[in-house]
Amino acid sequence: MELRGSTATHLIIRSLTPALLAFHIALKIFLPHPTLAIDLILFNTISLLAAIIIFQAPKFNDPWGRRILAIAIALWSAGSFISTWNSFFAFHIYATLIDISYSLFYPLALFGLVRLLSSTGSQGPEGRVSLLETLIFTLGSSSILAAVLFHFASKYFEGSTFSIYLSLLYPVGDLLLLVTAMTMALVNRSGSRTLFITAGAAIFSLCDIYFLILSALGRYTFTSLTDDGWLLGIVLIADSLWRPRKSIRPSDAVTAIATESALFASAALLFLSALRPNLFPGFVLIPSFITIALAFLKLSIALRHSRKLDEDHELARIDELTGLANRRKFLAELELFRRKEGTLLLLDLNGFKKVNDRYGHHVGDRVLRSIAARFIKALPHRTLLARLGGDEFGVLVYGSAELGHECADALRATLTYPVRDGEVVVNLGVAIGVVPNDQEGNSIEDLMRRADSAMYREKRSGLANYLPTGASYQT
Numbered sequence: 001m002e003l004r005g006s007t008a009t010h011l012i013i014r015s016l017t018p019a020l021l022a023f024h025i026a027l028k029i030f031l032p033h034p035t036l037a038i039d040l041i042l043f044n045t046i047s048l049l050a051a052i053i054i055f056q057a058p059k060f061n062d063p064w065g066r067r068i069l070a071i072a073i074a075l076w077s078a079g080s081f082i083s084t085w086n087s088f089f090a091f092h093i094y095a096t097l098i099d100i101s102y103s104l105f106y107p108l109a110l111f112g113l114v115r116l117l118s119s120t121g122s123q124g125p126e127g128r129v130s131l132l133e134t135l136i137f138t139l140g141s142s143s144i145l146a147a148v149l150f151h152f153a154s155k156y157f158e159g160s161t162f163s164i165y166l167s168l169l170y171p172v173g174d175l176l177l178l179v180t181a182m183t184m185a186l187v188n189r190s191g192s193r194t195l196f197i198t199a200g201a202a203i204f205s206l207c208d209i210y211f212l213i214l215s216a217l218g219r220y221t222f223t224s225l226t227d228d229g230w231l232l233g234i235v236l237i238a239d240s241l242w243r244p245r246k247s248i249r250p251s252d253a254v255t256a257i258a259t260e261s262a263l264f265a266s267a268a269l270l271f272l273s274a275l276r277p278n279l280f281p282g283f284v285l286i287p288s289f290i291t292i293a294l295a296f297l298k299l300s301i302a303l304r305h306s307r308k309l310d311e312d313h314e315l316a317r318i319d320e321l322t323g324l325a326n327r328r329k330f331l332a333e334l335e336l337f338r339r340k341e342g343t344l345l346l347l348d349l350n351g352f353k354k355v356n357d358r359y360g361h362h363v364g365d366r367v368l369r370s371i372a373a374r375f376i377k378a379l380p381h382r383t384l385l386a387r388l389g390g391d392e393f394g395v396l397v398y399g400s401a402e403l404g405h406e407c408a409d410a411l412r413a414t415l416t417y418p419v420r421d422g423e424v425v426v427n428l429g430v431a432i433g434v435v436p437n438d439q440e441g442n443s444i445e446d447l448m449r450r451a452d453s454a455m456y457r458e459k460r461s462g463l464a465n466y467l468p469t470g471a472s473y474q475t
Contacts, residue, residue, distance in 0.1 A: 010056050014242065017049045021231050028225045039223040040084045046231050047077040050238040057241035062115045066241065069112025073234055076105040080230075087222055106173025110180060113201060116241065117181075117194065132298035133259045140262030140291040141176060147269055147280060147288075171212055178205035196240035204233025266291040319387040321365055322372035330386035330394050331444060337384075337396045338442045343404020343434060345395035346451040347375075347411065348459065350429035352391040359424055366421050371428070374414040379407055401436035408432045431459035 024046060027038050055070035079101030086092045114137065181201035207229030214220035266288040273280050317329035325333070337344070349371070356364040368391065375385055375393065380403075384396040395411070397404045412430060419426045433455030435447060 010053075013049055013056075014053055014239070017046060017053060017238070018235055020046050020049070021228070021235055024231070025225070025228050028223075028228065032225070034088070034223040036088055040081070040088060043223075043227070043231070044077050044081045044084065047073060047080065047234055050231075050234045051077060053238040054241055057238075060244075061241050065112045065115025068108050069116065069237070072105050072108035072112055073238075075101045075108065076234075079105070084223075103169050106169065106177070110173070110176055113177065113181060113197065113237075117197060132294050132301070136259050136291055136294050136298065137262045140266045140288070144262065144265040144269055144288070147285075171209060174205040174208045174212075177201050181205075191243075193240050193243040196236050196243065200233045200236030200238075200240065202233070203229055203236065207233065263291060263295050322369055322387050324372055324376075324393075325384055325386035327386065327388045327394075330384065330388060330396075333384050333396060334444050334447065337398070338437060338444060338447060340398060341400065341437065342396060342398040343401055343407070343436045344447050344451045345397065345404065345408055345411070345435075346388075346433040346448075346455045347393040347395065348431045348455055349391035350431060350459065352428060355426055355428075359421075363421055363424055367419050367426055367428075370419050370421070371415070375411055378410040378414050383407065401438065404434060404436055408434045431455050433458065 020042065024038065024042050027042075031038065051070045051073035054066060054073060057066050079098045082093045082095075082098050082101070086095065086098075178201065181198045207226060210226060210229075211220060269280075269288050270285060270292070273285055317326055317332075318324070319326040334344070352364065352367070355367055368387075372385075372387065372393075375395075379385055379395065380397075382398050384394075386394045388394050395407065397407045411432060415428050415430050419428065433451040433453065435451040435454055437447065
């Protein structure tokens with residue numbers, strides 16, 4: 001299995017990152033007080049290195065999941081760096097950047113984890129539909145939970161509506177990361193990759209929830225040892241991407257339930273806000289509008305893909321030369337035909353080989369198309385005419401045996417006059433094996449064998465030739 005970026009530099013970074021984490025934990029045990037080198041530089045360097053490890057992970061990882069997760073970790077590192085900087089220095093970096101970084105981290109991390117745990121890496125329309133399903137689930141579920149909690153929290157918390165919304169987005173994001181990782185772990189088969197990525201997401205989420213609880217109670221200590229739980233979770237996730245993956249995809253039922261639930265909740269939120277316009281501020285509803293738009297885009301891609309598959313399926317059952325049904329379609333129809341009243345006809349042109357030998361295959365192809373057109377006009381509507389290969393044709397005539405014989409006579413009659421192709425005039429005959437489907441339990445093999453025998457009996461008897469010569473050529 002080929003690894004992406006398996007150079008010495010990448011291997012050094014992979015080994016160095018957990019070693020730096022262990023060193024940081026040891027330093028915090030013996031030097032618990034905040035220091036610039038340990039808590040600003042070393043702490044955030046570890047998380048940034050983890051983002052690089054994720055971005056440089058092997059090719060067998062889903063490319064979207066790998067890149068988006070790396071961006072999410074980098075954003076979290078940026079938020080952590082700014083927050084720590086503002087705690088050490090009087091010169092503060094714009095604090096809103098912290099909220100932006102952390103709030104973007106959750107949907108991006110959730111998206112990346114779902115893709116990495118569930119995607120089979122399929123390309124084309126199926127890959128795009130899978131990508132949109134992930135977006136719908138991550139965006140819809142996170143925004144809905146935050147919106148619902150915001151409605152209740154706005155009655156009891158002080159501050160701007162946007163600040164309340166952001167404060168709720170963090171615990172909602174942690175819970176979604178935790179629940180999603182555990183759910184995907186149950187769906188996927190066990191393995192070190194799944195174990196590491198699930199444990200990493202769980203440790204990160206639980207540490208962040210613990211931090212939020214301590215902060216709400218006013219008991220959080222800046223740069224405490226528990227902060228290393230964030231780094232541990234991130235490093236475990238980064239390491240998991242270098243472990244062999246198994247091509248496991250959740251069942252379609254699991255994917256459909258998750259996607260449709262997020263979509264339904266978004267639609268319900270929009271409907272509720274239409275009934276009570278002042279229930280939610282406008283910015284709360286934006287993710288729901290985006291979720292609905294993504295659902296329509298997914299439906300459009302899925303419908304186009306379905307139509308393309310139908311067209312490809314139909315083309316795979318059509319003879320390219322004549323436009324008739326091909327052998328595959330004929331045999332599939334014969335499976336249904338053998339249970340009904342009707343007649344099977346097998347046709348073989350007499351003298352056609354000489355056409356190809358004398359005039360070439362390009363003339364022979366045009367002659368076959370002309371004959372196919374004659375056969376179509378001679379048959380009633382409820383029949384299947386197929387080119388089985390070369391100069392052989394098959395016909396399924398539904399109805400009485402008498403109708404089947406009438407169709408055989410009509411087909412013979414189509415070759416009682418010459419086929420013209422420019423200056424080439426060709427006279428051909430046709431041998432037809434006629435087999436009524438009049439026996440119980442006929443198999444496809446039985447019908448084809450009987451029809452083939454009848455066709456060759458007619459060919460040997462000379463009844464297939466309306467002209468004395470059987471086949472003559474004039475120019």
